[in-house]
Amino acid sequence: MLHPRRSAQAVLLCGLCETVDLQSYCELCNVNLCKACVEEHLSDSSKKHNVVSFLHRKSTSTYPKCPTHVDKQSELYCEKCDVLVCSTCVSKKHKGHKLCNILEKFSSKTESLQKDLEELETRIYPRYEKMASDVQTEKSGLQTNYEKLTTAADQQGEVLQRMVITIANQRKSDIQKMKNKHMAALDKNTDEITQRITELRKIIEDLKKILNTKDVSLTSTYKSRNGEFRQLPPKVQLTLPSLSPSKINKEKLNKMVGSVSSLSKTKEKGCTMKSAEAVLSPPVKPLLDEPRLTATIDSEYRYIYSVSCLSEEQVWTCGDNKIMKLLNLRGKLLTSIQTESGRIPEDIAVTRDGDLVYTDNNTLYLVKNKQIQTVITLQGWVPRYVCSTTTNDLLVTMNSDDKTQSKVVRYSGSTETQAIQFDDQGRPHYSSGYYKYISENRNLDICVADSRASAVVVVNQSGKLRFRYTGHPSNAKQSFYPRGVTTDSQSHILTADFNNHRIHILNEDGQFLRYIHCDLFNPLGVCVDIRDNLFVAECATAKVKKIQYL
Incomplete structure (x- = not known):
């Protein structure tokens, strides 16, 4: 100071x-x-x-004070324990450990700090500044690009608007022409009636004169025309036209407006700056030659249908009763939730926020802080299987009440934002069967295990078919019958082959890679945790098996 x-x-x-x-x-x-x-x-x-x-x-x-013995100074540093020590500490807890003088340690630390400071100031910080500047430049470019897209959308809308106005004006012109013809016919009819009325008035006037004059000559020469006028002139009857508006096809209208290409997959390129400024590639996890069973959880259901990871150590399960259970790897019950209706839930999933969702009859529910909330209740459709997406949307497979149609619907909250049902030729993507477990891949593909079709049906995020996987042509005792489906950090698709007691692993393009066996029996629900451990719900044994395969 x-x-x-x-x-x-x-x-x-x-x-x-x-x-x-x-x-x-x-x-x-x-x-x-x-x-x-x-x-x-x-x-x-x-x-x-x-x-x-x-x-x-x-x-x-x-020397600083010893943190353990306040009346002593820490003159030494324990390399093994990474702490400051005094002479008393050495004789008690740190005897035999590698020690050095604290001032020597201070000197080396100071030198290391100086190097860190120099690297931060001269190399790392400027790189961050440049990255920030680059992001601002990119934002400016994005702004310009999106303004162009918005302008193009406006222009296309104006073109369609002009077309609609032109067509509407043509309809109005047609209507006016029909009106003119209608009015002309009525005018003609009016003229005929008016002419008859004029004649009738003349006849009436003449008859009155004859009667008043009592002229024998006029009376004897009079000829009655009443018979002529008893036949009334024909009345024109025209059927009024009507306008029958066509039902507006929103899908076709969308195509006329044009579509915006979907966002390309964002790749976050991380740069790890070591002394040589080496750039590390994203981690690749190869498949193990022999997958390993690392845990077995007894769910205590009679039959188990679905499993969804809350964490590496905890999984939600549902089975053949109304109770959904949160279990740890030792099978200990941590939490249980009873369905609102008292019926058996169809499927469960865990959201990005860690909340539980489940389907039951015609309703999708959300369990937040143990409180059950209704997300959607459908009419004409029954929600079956559900998964949470990277954007925290919900993808739901569903069947129509008459059991003839199936589709996938995306919900943001309780709002429907997308429906996927038909391909470009109007053919259905999915069979009418019930069992359709669903999962979103890292590349945003939507994967549905369509059991009745004996196929895993994969569409892109826009709903366009990418491929159908119908099993591997290797020897199998039973036909391919996929049930559960999930994906991992490597964009692998894993599906449970129920009848053949194994898991198929595919790459993101549908190419078969290998099987997982691990003594599985009737695998049904599957999920993957954040470390790519596979959890498999065995239907008949009511066990959940945790498997390491990467």
Whole structure:
């Protein structure tokens, strides 16, 4: 601090009174002292103080207090335990450990810190600044690009709007022409009736004159025309036209407006700067030659249908009763939830937020903090199987009430944002069968295990078919009958072959890679945790097996 009377000079003050220049220093307490405060400091007899002159302190090695023994100084550093120690510590807990002088350690640490500082200032920090600048540049470019897309959408909308107005005007012109014809026919009819009325008036007037004059000649020559006028002139009857608006096909209208290409898969390229600035490639986990069974969990159901990972150590399960169970790897029940309806749940999944969702009859439920909330209730469709996506949406497979149709629907909250049912030729992607476990891959493909079709059906995020996997042409006792399906960090697709008691592993393009056996029996539900451990629910044994395969 600056001295009040010598403001141009920085001085050190007494650490107790903080007003007088220091003169002494207590090496035990690491405190600066003025002459007046030395006596007060020494009056504390609980410690053995060592007060020296401040000048002498400069040539005296200073050591920190021992964290364990407050009356000792830590003069040594234990390499094994990575802690500061005093002589008492050495004789007790650190006997035989590798020790070095703390000042030597301080010197090497200081040198290391200096190198870190230099690297941070000259190499690492500038790289971050450049990255930030690059991101801003990219944001500016994105802004321009999206403005162009928005303008193009507006222009296309205006083109369609003009087309619609043109067509509507043509319809109005047609209507006007029909109206004119209708009116002309009625006008003609009116003229005929008016002419008859004029004639009738003349006849009536003539008859009155004859009767008033009592002229024999006129009376004898009169000829009646009543018979002629008893036949009324024909009345024109025209059927009014009507406009029959066609049902607007939203899908076709969308195609007319045009589509926006989907976002390409974002690849986060991480750069790890070592001394040589080596760039590490993303981790690749090869498949094990022999997958290993690492845990077996007894669910205590009679039959188990589905499993979903909450963590590496905890899984949600559902089976042949109304209770959904959260179990650890030892089979201990951690939490249980009873379905709202009291019926057996169809399927379960864990969201990105760690909440449980399940399907039951015509309703999809969310369990948050043990409270059950209704997400959707459907009419005409029954939700069957469900999974959570990378964007925390829900993908749900469902069947129509009449059991003739199946589709996949994406929900954001309770709002339907996408429906996938038909291919470009209008043919259904999926069979009408019930069993359709579902999973989203890392490349955003949507994978459905369609048991009735004996196929894993994979579409891209827009709903366009990528491929159908119908099993591997190796020897199998039974036909391919896929049930559970899941994906891992390597974009592998894993599906449970129920009848043949094994798991098929495919790459993201549907190429068969290998089987997982591990003495599985009727594998049904499957899921993968964040470390790519596979959990398999064995239906008949009601066990969940944890398998390492990468």
